[in-house]
Amino acid sequence: MAERRAGTPLLEVRNLSVTFPQASGDVRAVRDISYTISEGEFLGIVGESGSGKSVSSLAIMGLLPDNARVEGEILFQGRSLLRLDDRELSRIRGKELSIIFQDPLSALTPVYTIGDQIGEALRLHDRTLTRQAAETRAVELLRIVGIPDPVRRVKAFPHEFSGGMRQRAMIAMAIANNPRLIIADEPTTALDVTIQAQILEVLEEAKRITGAAVSLITHDLGVIAGHADRVAVMYAGKLVELGAVDDVFYEPTMPYTIGLLRSVPNIRTAGTERLVQLEGRPPSLAALPPGCPFAARCPVAIPRCSVDEPELVPHGTDLSHPSACHRADEIAAGTLPRPAIFPRPEPLPIADRAPVDDAVVLSVTDMVKHFPLTRGGVFRRRIGTVRAVDGVSFEIAAGRTLAIVGESGCGKTTTILELMELTAPQRGSIVVEGRDVATLTATQRRALRSDIQIVFQDPAAAVDPRLPVGEVIGEPLVAQRVPREVRDRRVAELLELVGLDAAMADRYPHEFSGGQRQRIGIARGLATDPRILVLDEPVSALDVSIQAGVINLLQDLRDALGLSLVFVAHDLAVVRQIADDVAVMYLGRIVEHGPIATVFDDPKHPYTQALMSAAPIPDPAAERERSRVLLDGDLPSPAQEITGCRFRTRCPLYKLLDEAAQARCIGEDPALQPKDGVSVACHHVERNTLVVG
């Protein structure tokens, strides 16, 4: 915990409102919020998309578009930021106050080197600094944020950096002038989980060196739990709960926070209990209903909630933990118990579950997918090979769920797309329902397609915007030449099955929300009554509160229909919630494979260990006790030739080994070997003493 200094707060936001005037009605993005940040404090601002969390921080930086109407008061070190003109504000921005954006690629100028950009930030606020001195300082800053070989890298252009390195460079720029406050706007959302862990570590380090306060904006409760001192929860432009991280996580007094916390799976416990789903969606900021904006989704709303909006006031004895709820006193006193507000939904009764046998429905053996890298126009020559999938084997029994996890670029999506082709892979074999796909004729292949269907990640891209959803859902049946009347009946049935109104079949996809569109995608996947449903990151594009509903739906459908699921995801907690077995992929290979509880509770491969310890846990106490296995650097390109074990370039275990043992890692490619009920591809499992928390 950071020390708190007495006296005036570093930043004080008083009654801040931001409105975007629009022809169809004013969009009230932020409404009357007040909070403070003390020197050296780490404040986490959490909320779903459209909750106003980013807008309120951009208002502090004075970076809102000109048409935004900003009201209220923002005091930074006692000075009112809203009254400063742009020139005066520029003197503070980047010096006292700095920001780290979500997308480091668009935040860095592609035409200047990283060193020039850091140097510019330095020289803007210190005219006496020479170019050489600025570059020396830039090298020093890059070293602080953990960029290897900073003397060379300072001359690199942003496109030569990976996403994680760019974000490090952004942090270097942000701390260049020893700021008092760093605003980090979703700094790790675009990054992989192991890189996210590195970046958050760098941010902590930067905070420690400069002593600056940090305001971290995120939608990830796990990230907040692990790093913040205090949490501010935002909903529909309002601050609805504010308090120390333990208070908010363990004793929330606003039903929205309670629901949100119960809707995210925890990687330690996921799968043992169902997730709470928040029904409905946040109100439109252009047409806010009177009263509490959460009233329509709140299971314990009373008539008063839809009349007057609750103020953010303390409840009970703790004055540092205010929340905006009319019934917060009851919640704080315990007369309205939290589990009673959002009870966990019951799992599907055994009687409703489809009986399944243990038959293997899908088996993939030694599948390979290489892409040639070519150069030249007319006379193409091969300059390398991308080993996207390089010898992957797994099988799935009826009614089971296999999760394939790994960072982006590990080949998990290529694996399932290759599977969906239902043609002979470059090497190895795919057997669906006992039939080798290499032997199928075109007609047989089309018929087999009704047994294996796919649901994509981005619900906006997965449905044709030009077709009404009834057509979209019925499409696989058109492909199977099912007559129109049967199709229409089935579409109505499917809409009901995924929790949508059958009367919605005539509507177009753009009229649905993200969560609803994902349900449409699932309904389409189920149209032909398949045995296997392949899901490519089905919930990663959805907000947390929506995500839980889709996960629950998938669980219920699997149990009711006896489906086998192949679930590709990078969110390990979500995976643990739904899967029976897990395969961890690294650079086109499976490195660990086994029952999910065994693999996640006792990971054996160093990569699995690193993944597990990088995954944030939405539980502050658990986060504090963790010991982490951090990885160095980024995922190597799959085009790179690495002899022996592919993971050795980043392996924390490899560094601890003696030379003879390292030689084995360099010389010999480890195969999956059984070990305590799971399969692991590591030569030195026995010697692995890395501790994962």
Added chain:
Amino acid sequence: MTLSSIDALTEKDSDGFGIDVPPDERPVRGRRSLSRNGLIWRRLKAMPRFWIGGSVLTFLVLFAFVGPVLSPYTFSQQDVMYFNYPPTTVHWFGTDQLGHDVLTQVMVGLQKSLMIGFIAGPLATILSALIGSFAGYVGGAADKAIVWFIDLMLVLPAFFVLIILYPFFRGASWIVMTFFLALTGWMIMAQVVRSQTRSLRERDFVKAARYMGFGPWSVVTRHIIPNVASLLIIDATLGVGAMILAETSLSFFGFGVQLPDVSLGSLLDAGDAAAVTRPWLFLAPAIVVVVLLLAINLVGDALRDAVDPTSKVNHG
């Protein structure tokens, strides 16, 4: 009318239109939100360009197709009383040296030009849609062959091809020329459709359709073409103008519509020698061509901006 009543009227007016939100912008509650086509139509309605172009075009179409019926003359009829006559009440646009009524000739010529434009323009678009989306979706060797063919067609100057083929075209009907124009005018759009298709092919809904077991033809007609439809509609509209212009130029040089058929181009050809001495012979078809192209391009332009609001680069 007294002064106060005028005041009252204007006040009422501003109440109805000035202060109040225009009816289209008013949020409709409890109704289905606007479909994409509804949105395009709403934007289109708000554009004066569309209304001006549209009404001029409608007028010209009526002029070309109803005009000759009402006219007391036919286009080949000679009025022996009036040779080379300037505009009079009897012959509104005057007559040529053979006593043909210029007004009727312009109406019939316009009719032919419109027919050629409205057939050749959309025909070229259909060709480009089919060829472009097929090449883009299938990829591989077929794509390479089609791209090569497109490039070949682009480097061949259509005008010279026509001159070489002229001996075969001489005496052929205007339909042949219409097809010739369509066959030489689809390439650029095919390239655009092909590149659009290549990006659409990577979209998840197209992948999904493929994994459902649809063949290339079904995917192209179900998903690709509807998603480039707005582009195609604009191209077809602007294509009408381009084809009319091409027809006019060809006919002007004598390679296009042959006698006894007349088109705006052949009328211009006939009249250009007399442009100074008997300007009515030249001016009448020339003005009609200019007004027609302006009207079509106004409509096409409005359509493009309605479909893609970001294309308004030159409208501030």
